[in-house]
Amino acid sequence: MLLGIPDFWIWLVYILCIFSSALCVVYGLLNWNKGKDAENGSSAENQDWAKKEKEIEDKL
Amino acid sequence: MVFQIIATIVYLCILGWLTYSGFKGTKNASDYLLAGRQIHPVIMALSYGATFISTSAIVGFGGQAGMFGMSLLWLTFLNIFVGVFLAFVFFGKRTRRMGRNLDAHTFPELLGLRFQSRFMQGFAALIIFIFMPVYTAAVLKGAVNFLSTQFGIEYNTALFFFVILMAVYVSMGGLKGVMYSDALQGTVMFAGMTFLLIFVYTRLGGVTEAHTRLTELSDQPAVIEQTKVMIENGFQGWTRMPVFNSPYWWSIVTSIVLGVGIGVLAQPQLAVRFMTVKSDRELNRAVVSGGIFILFATGVAFTIGALSNVFFYEEFQQTALVASGEGGIDNIIPLFLRSYLPEWFGTIFMLVLLAAAMSTLSSLFHAIGTSFGRDFIEKGLGVKKRTLGVTRIGVLIAIILTAVLAYVGNEVDATFGMIAQSTAVFFGLCGAAFLPSYFAGLYFKKLSRIAAISSMVTGACASTIWLFFFHGRNASVIGLCQLIFGKDHLLAGTALEKLSQVDSILIGLPLATIVIIVVGLLTHARYEKGHIDHCFQGIVDKSTAKNK
Numbered sequence: 001m002l003l004g005i006p007d008f009w010i011w012l013v014y015i016l017c018i019f020s021s022a023l024c025v026v027y028g029l030l031n032w033n034k035g036k037d038a039e040n041g042s043s044a045e046n047q048d049w050a051k052k053e054k055e056i057e058d059k060l
Numbered sequence: 061m062v063f064q065i066i067a068t069i070v071y072l073c074i075l076g077w078l079t080y081s082g083f084k085g086t087k088n089a090s091d092y093l094l095a096g097r098q099i100h101p102v103i104m105a106l107s108y109g110a111t112f113i114s115t116s117a118i119v120g121f122g123g124q125a126g127m128f129g130m131s132l133l134w135l136t137f138l139n140i141f142v143g144v145f146l147a148f149v150f151f152g153k154r155t156r157r158m159g160r161n162l163d164a165h166t167f168p169e170l171l172g173l174r175f176q177s178r179f180m181q182g183f184a185a186l187i188i189f190i191f192m193p194v195y196t197a198a199v200l201k202g203a204v205n206f207l208s209t210q211f212g213i214e215y216n217t218a219l220f221f222f223v224i225l226m227a228v229y230v231s232m233g234g235l236k237g238v239m240y241s242d243a244l245q246g247t248v249m250f251a252g253m254t255f256l257l258i259f260v261y262t263r264l265g266g267v268t269e270a271h272t273r274l275t276e277l278s279d280q281p282a283v284i285e286q287t288k289v290m291i292e293n294g295f296q297g298w299t300r301m302p303v304f305n306s307p308y309w310w311s312i313v314t315s316i317v318l319g320v321g322i323g324v325l326a327q328p329q330l331a332v333r334f335m336t337v338k339s340d341r342e343l344n345r346a347v348v349s350g351g352i353f354i355l356f357a358t359g360v361a362f363t364i365g366a367l368s369n370v371f372f373y374e375e376f377q378q379t380a381l382v383a384s385g386e387g388g389i390d391n392i393i394p395l396f397l398r399s400y401l402p403e404w405f406g407t408i409f410m411l412v413l414l415a416a417a418m419s420t421l422s423s424l425f426h427a428i429g430t431s432f433g434r435d436f437i438e439k440g441l442g443v444k445k446r447t448l449g450v451t452r453i454g455v456l457i458a459i460i461l462t463a464v465l466a467y468v469g470n471e472v473d474a475t476f477g478m479i480a481q482s483t484a485v486f487f488g489l490c491g492a493a494f495l496p497s498y499f500a501g502l503y504f505k506k507l508s509r510i511a512a513i514s515s516m517v518t519g520a521c522a523s524t525i526w527l528f529f530f531h532g533r534n535a536s537v538i539g540l541c542q543l544i545f546g547k548d549h550l551l552a553g554t555a556l557e558k559l560s561q562v563d564s565i566l567i568g569l570p571l572a573t574i575v576i577i578v579v580g581l582l583t584h585a586r587y588e589k590g591h592i593d594h595c596f597q598g599i600v601d602k603s604t605a606k607n608k
Contacts, residue, residue, distance in 0.1 A: 004271025005130070007300040013133045017359050020140040024351020027145065028344055035153070035340025045160055046338055053336075056165055056430060 067407045104342055105349035106246030108333055112143065112324070113249070113357040114420035115202025115413050116195070119393045120479025121358070124316060125365030126380035126392035127290075127477070129274075129298030131312050132362040138321025139358050144350040147325055152334040152343045154502040157598050159335035166427070167328035168435040170335075171494070171516075174501045174595055175509045176587055180516060182440020185431035187493055187520055188328055192431075193458050195486035196424045197465030198479045200226070201390065203417035204466060205479075209387070209394035210410045215470050222414075223463045229418055242419050248412045250353055253360040255405065260364045263371075263400075273370050275299045286379050298366045310561035311533065315484045319565045323487030326494035329427040361393070368396040375399075389477035421462075429455040472537055484563070485527060485534060492519035492568025496576045504580075505592050511580035519572030523564040530567075532560035 005011040125132040155170065164170040168188065172181025200222065208218035264270035277283055278297030287295055294306020302308035324330065337343060365380075372383040384391040397406050433451025437443050443450075469478035496519065497512040527534050529541045529550050536548035547553070551560040585592070 001272075001275075004268040004273075004275060005299050006275055007296075009301045010130050010133070010299055013137050014130070016137045017133055017140065017355060020137055020145065021351045021355040024140065024145050024347045027149070028346075028348030028351070031344040031347075033341065035342075035344050049160055049163060049165075049335070052163065053165055056434065 063403065063407060067404075067411065102346075102349045103243045104337060105346035105353060106250075107242035108330070108346065108350060109353040109357060110242040110246040110249065110416050110419050111333065111423050112139075112327075112330060112420075113354065113416070114199050115206060115417045116198045116420075116479055116483045117358050118361045118413060119202035119205055119390060120198060120477065120483060121316070121320075122361035122365040123384075123389040123392040124477050124480045125362040126368050126384075126396075127389050128295070128302070128308065128312055129300070129366045130363065131301045132316065132365070133359065134313070134317045135321055136355065136359045136362055138317060139324065140351055140354045142321055143324040144347060144354055147330070148334075148343050148347045148350065151325060151331070151499070151502065153340045154599055155331055155334040156337060156340070156343070158502065158595055161595055161597050164335070165332070166430045166435055167331045167494075168431055169439070170331070171497060171501060171512070172435070172439060175497070175512045176591060177509050177513060178439055178442070180497075180509075180513055181435050183513075183516060183520075184328075184494065185435030185440055187489070188431040189428055189436060189454065189458070191486055191489055192328075192424055192428050193461040193465060194482045196421055196428075196458070196462040197469055198482035198486075199417050199420050199424070200462055200466040201469050201482075202479050203414050205387065205390045206394045206410055206413055209391060209398055210406060215387075216467065219463070219466055219470075223459070223466075226418065226421060227459060229422065245412055245415045245419060246353060248408070249416060250356055252405070252409045252412060253356045256364055256401070256409075257356075257360045259401065260367055264367065270367055270370070271299055274367055277369055277373055280373070282377055283373065283379060286382050298369055307561050310563075314561075314563035314566050315488070315533075316480060319484040319488035319491070319563050322495070322569070323484075323489075323491030323565060326490045326498050327487065328431070328490070328494075329423045331498075332427070364396070365393060368392060371396065371400050388473070390479050425455055425458060428458040432458075476533070476537060481534065481537075488563055488565035488568070489520065489523045489527070491565050492523040492572055494519070495569065496572045500576055500580070505596060506585050507576070507580050508583040508585045509587070510583050511576050514579045515572045515576035518575045519568045522571045523568030526564040526567045530560060531562070531564055532557075534564075535560075 002011050003014065005014065121132060121135065158164070158174065159170055162170065162173040164173050166185075168181045168184035171184055172178060200219075204215060204219045204222050207213075207222060208215045211218070261267055261270050264273060275297060278287070278299075284291070290308070294302035294308035296303060302312060334343065337346075368380045372378050372380050376383050380392045380396070381389065384395050387395070397409060401409075429451055432454030433448070437450050437454075465482075469482065472478055493516050496515045500507045500515075501512065528538055529535055529545075532549045532551070535541045535550075541547060541549050549560050551557050
């Protein structure tokens with residue numbers, strides 16, 4: 001019995017939950033500054049998309 | 061009671077200020093993009109989390125953990141690994157890029173434009189419009205269960221007032237997901253769950269001691285008596301998985317864990333959020349906070365749900381399910397919080413959950429509204445005139461249907477767990493209908509339109525038919541099979557009766573996947589010249605990038 005849990009599969013998932021969360025943290029920190037688009041082109045594109053999104057939201 | 065009322069008013073005022081006046085002139089994700097401003101990754105992840113995790117997860121699935129135990133943690137694991145890591149890294153980035161390239165604003169529109177098929181857009185929209193109210197009803201019921209227990213009022217009375225509140229919120233422009241109010245809810249939810257975890261483990265003597273007490277509880281003669289029927293269905297205690305191949309095993313593993321854990325990848329209201337960020341960098345950063353948030357939100361809810369049995373037994377010599385009375389599974393968490401946590405905590409937590417429910421509901425009604433008006437009526441049917449009025453009628457129908465389902469859902473068997481089951485049904489259906497074509501659309505340039513359409517139709521039809529006529533638990537509650545064929549489900553009394561325990565996602569998703577592969581191999585992709593290159597512009601294929 002580990003951590004008071006007698007079933008291996010429950011003990012395993014308890015640990016997996018913590019490890020998967022740690023995986024997210026590690027991945028995010030390693031890629032913290034990666035993936036930034038080229039500024040000008042993507043800014044205009046983002047703004048065009050957002051303008052249309054607002055039109056749809058306002059319609060609703 | 062006075063404290064509760066004052067706290068409610070104060071919290072609503074804060075939310076109201078954030079929602080309607082905005083913060084530094086910006087309100088939601090579109091406003092940020094339009095202004096060229098950056099959303100802080102923690103804000104983005106908390107907003108995603110507040111939409112994803114709501115009363116359905118904490119009240120519904122927390123209650124399931126109160127009945128079934130810590131086996132529900134397999135869902136927490138999938139929520140983190142699949143719902144955050146795989147979703148953000150392998151689906152989110154490509155969805156964002158392709159959504160921009162195609163100028164897609166809804167999930168059906170993304171699929172429809174990628175495969176150049178108005179049928180796909182319309183069909184996907186119809187699925188969302190018809191079935192999403194099932195999930196919205198689950199979220200609504202979770203909020204109402206909490207409200208009625210906390211204030212000590214009748215469920216139907218609480219339902220009436222909450223529906224009025226919801227309708228007012230929606231009609232006053234509350235369909236926009238406001239980032240900062242979502243993030244506030246997410247932050248308070250995170251803080252609340254942390255407090256809850258520390259409180260419960262401390263009260264029970266520490267982590268190991270708490271789990272040991274829960275394990276030993278299932279050996280008590282009184283508990284064995286109260287869980288007699290559960291034991292016959294495979295229950296072995298709250299710190300053990302159910303017996304392999306037992307009814308409970310199939311229900312937990314296929315419906316709850318796999319149905320929701322895999323179906324999360326194809327949720328329309330979550331997928332569109334990927335399109336609202338500025339670049340992949342925001343998604344990378346959001347993985348950090350998303351992973352932590354989901355662990356605390358669902359991991360804590362399911363753990364304390366299971367541990368609530370120790371509290372209830374010590375005081376009442378009853379399991380959580382028995383103690384929750386007529387309210388059943390869906391009443392376990394509200395009753396536990398009301399009975400054992402300080403009043404101030406219960407009040408604040410109730411407010412946070414209600415606000416989170418409103419936030420989730422608003423994003424769901426947004427998805428329903430755009431699906432019906434923009435995707436089904438305008439694009440699917442090609443109707444151009446008076447779509448505005450039709451869209452609003454669609455949202456109104458969805459609100460009414462949601463309220464009716466939430467009312468009816470309280471009348472079913474208390475052990476059915478309507479919140480979790482409804483959530484699992486919708487998530488599973490989306491997974492079966494959308495996941496193969498969604499994934500293939502993001503990764504396979506040579507997939508034909510007919511393969512994607514065939515997969516979507518197969519997944520949707522197979523899941524729906526299985527749900528209504530073959531899945532024992534759901535078919536018997538829905539009652540359509542009884543009405544038409546005079547039996548709870550079509551496998552009753554046959555040699556294949558055991559199959560009725562298998563959730564529809566395990567039928568629909570494999571079938572849809574096989575269809576997309578077979579039809580994809582047998583057919584050729586035919587799109588307008590340059591279309592595929594346009595779809596995949598800016599999406600780097602690492603294998604070709606390496607070879608260059």
